[in-house]
Each structure stands twice: as structure tokens, then as C-alpha cells.
Amino acid sequence: MTDRAALELRLNQWLEPGRFKDYGPNGLQVEGRAEVRRLVCGVTASLALIDAAIAARADAVLVHHGLFWRGQDGRVTGWMKQRLARLLAHDVNLFAYHLPLDAHPTLGNNAQLGARLGWTADARFGEQDLGFSAAIAPTDLAALAAQLRDQLGRPVTAVSGDGRPLRRVAWCSGGAQGYFEAAIAAGADVFVTGEISEPQAHYARETGVAFVAAGHHATERYGVQGVGARLAQELGLDWQFIDIDNPA
Template sequence: MPISRPELLQAFDSLLQPERFKDYGPNGLQVEGKKEIARIASGVTASRALIDAAIGARADALFVHHGLFWRGQDGRVTGWMKQRLQRLLAHDINLFAYHLPLDAHPELGNNAQLGKRLDWVADARFGEQDLGCVARARYSDAQALAQHVEQVLGRRATLVSPGDQAITRVAWCTGGAQGYFEAAIVAGADAFVTGEISEPQAHLAREMGVAFIAAGHHATERYGAPAVAAQVAAQFGLDHVFIDIDNPA
């Protein structure tokens, strides 16, 4: 049976607790669609391709990590923004988006789900708003760790390795968390895994003796949205489909 839009919003908010976070954009319902929801589509980013796929899947709601609205962006509804909004509104699809709350959930969030797939169990947190995770690990060296990450995620990773020392403690934070590298070093990590790398991190890795692995922003954040949407859908007896729009970034 369908549930109402406010019921679904309350379920997402209760699970992810967005009020706890200082974020870069609005969490929760970003675009209002039909009042009754029977089918949820989930994905990483509210791109035009994902919206079109959700329309094809006859979804009443779309649940994503990267929504449409961000702090400091141009507020005019033109170009790509018009095209995305036009599709959502024309098909009366609700858009729910949760950014940092989806990263941080201890069981269903992006960091927890990535750790689960890589067989890492976090025993500490670090970084801004405690988003980063640290766990015990056992790898002969950073290359072996990078190979494990590549095998699980199914894509090449960028590795900056300062040497061939064993990895016994790994830190990770999904997406564009390269700025957390220094905090990961302070937290005692031998290696840090995230989605992206910027120019300063290569130098820091070599100078501090801590390996840095950039495994892809999209690749590291594929798992939280479907985990949350599937749990909420099961709670209310709704249909759910995860739609993965490939992204090389």
C-alpha cells in the first residue's frame, strides 16, 4: 500500500537525523511530487540520466546522496537545472536528498557500507563531524591494499605510496574527502582511502609516510542510498529499485 509523502519524509529524517549536521545544502525533501508513494528509486546523484531512468521505472520518489541544491550556487532555473526540474515536476516525482547524514549513518551510510564491502569494522571516528572511520587492517603493503579496493569496487584506483611498509590501520571517508587526510594521519592511519585526490595530498603522503588511495567519488558512494531506501521501503512494504548511473569520477 502507498504511504504519504510526509510519512516517507519522517521515516528518512528519523533514520538519518539531518538536524545533527552542518551541511552544504538542504537535506530532506528537495522537490515536492505526488502525495502518495508506492515505489522508490534510489541513486547517487540527481542527474538528468537518473531522473529519466526513475521516470522509466515509474517511481513516485527518488532518493539520492547528491541532490539539486547546494550552498552558493546560482539560483536561476536555466539550462541543466531547468531540464532536471522540468522532468521531476512533469512526472510528479518527489526528490529526497541527504548528503552528510547519508555519509555518516553507522550502519547504512556510505562509510559504513563501503567498510562492510571491504571487510573493515570501524573502531574510531575522525574528522569534521566525525565522518571519517578508522579500522584495524592487515595488508603486506599499500599496493596490496589498493588491489583489494580495486577488486571490490571494480575500477582502477590512484595510489600514492611512500614505501613498502605493512598496513595495520586504515582510515577512510567516501567521496571528496581528500581534505581529511591530515586528520586521518593524526588518527594513526597507515593508509587513507577516499574518492578523490588533490595536488597537496601526494606530497603529504610521501612526506608523512602514509599511503593515499583515491578510489573514485562515485565508486565509493554507491552503497548508502540503496541501503537506506531499501530499508525504508521494506519497512512500509514499498517497491524499491536502485539505479546506478556510471560515473568515471
């Protein structure tokens, strides 16, 4: 058991949100009860996750994608009203960490994804050093795509480059397809992220560097789990990860 202030302090110490220029507020987004015994972790503060957390008797919810984003309509109507109403009615705290949870060198989305795939980052690249890069045993695109599919439990989209052996992988979870050019400049043979947009297929074919889109949600499931497990160990919290399926 801990209290809300101590939990936020520990999260901010680990994730250092002040270091990042982000798209929304990091930290405590919705204040609930002061005492925290049970924590639920998830990817996105959707109504389905909030309802599942309430059913699990959570005192706090920790997510990667919170409720508030830059440029958002500020009115509390529709889906926003529903989500906030549930949290407030049940006095549940909502903590959200976006880019800080991608970037953490051991607990973050990229580090945790890499650990599950056997990739140990030896370099960082891209804006705010969010991209990770590692040397790997030589492989080919089909084998790497199959490894990702098996680990993440979903199909992936793979665009071949020039067929070279893959000796260096670069990756950045979520919607980081815009990092592809930085990954190419960093010497990657293949770039792995969550999503693909129209230009990336052409870049792969023209530069020879392969591209794999493995799912925005799927590649960002592991950071909150790493943090949740660490919080349980250090603060004695009861915690669980609840995965709300998302095909994106």
C-alpha cells in the same frame, strides 16, 4: 506503500539531518505525489537518473547529491530547468541527504563501503566525525588497492607511503581528500577516499602514510542502497538502485 510525509519522517529519524552543517538542504527537495509505492535510489540527481526513474515508474527518488547547493546560481535555467521540469511534469518526489548519508553508522556511505571491504570501524575522526577508521589484518598497498579495484569495478590511484605494513585504515567517501591530515593524526597507515588533489601525494611521501583515491562516485554508491533496502523492509516499498556511470 507509504505516503510522502511518512517517508520523509522515517528518513529524518534515521539520518538526523539537523545534526550536520551541510552544503545544501537535506530532506525533501522537490515535492511530488503524496502516495509513494516505488522508490528509485541513485548517487546524483542527474537528468539521466531522473529519466531512468520516470521510466521505472518511480514515485520518489532518493539521492546523495541533490539539486541545490550553497553558493549556487539561483536561476532556474539550463540543466537545472531540465531536471526540475522532468520531476514536476511527472509529479516525482526528490529526497536528498548529503553529509547525513555519509555519516550514518550502519546505513551510510562509509559504513556500507567498509562492510563490503571487511572493515569494521572502531573510531571516527575529522570534522563532524565523518571519517571512519578500523584495524585490519596486516596487508600492503598493492593488495589493498587491488581489493578496492575489484570491489568498485574501476581503477584506483594509489600513492605509497614509507612501505610499512598497513594495519589501520582510515576512510571517508567522496571528495574527502582534505581529511588526509586528520587521518594521519588519527594513526592511519593508509587513507582511502574518492578523490586526490595535488598536495596529498606530497603528504603521503613525507609522512609515510599511503593514500588511495578510489572514485568519488564509486565510493558513494552504497549508502542509498542501504537506506533503500531498509525502507523496503520497514515500509513495504518497491525499490531499485539505478547506477548512472561516472568516471569521477
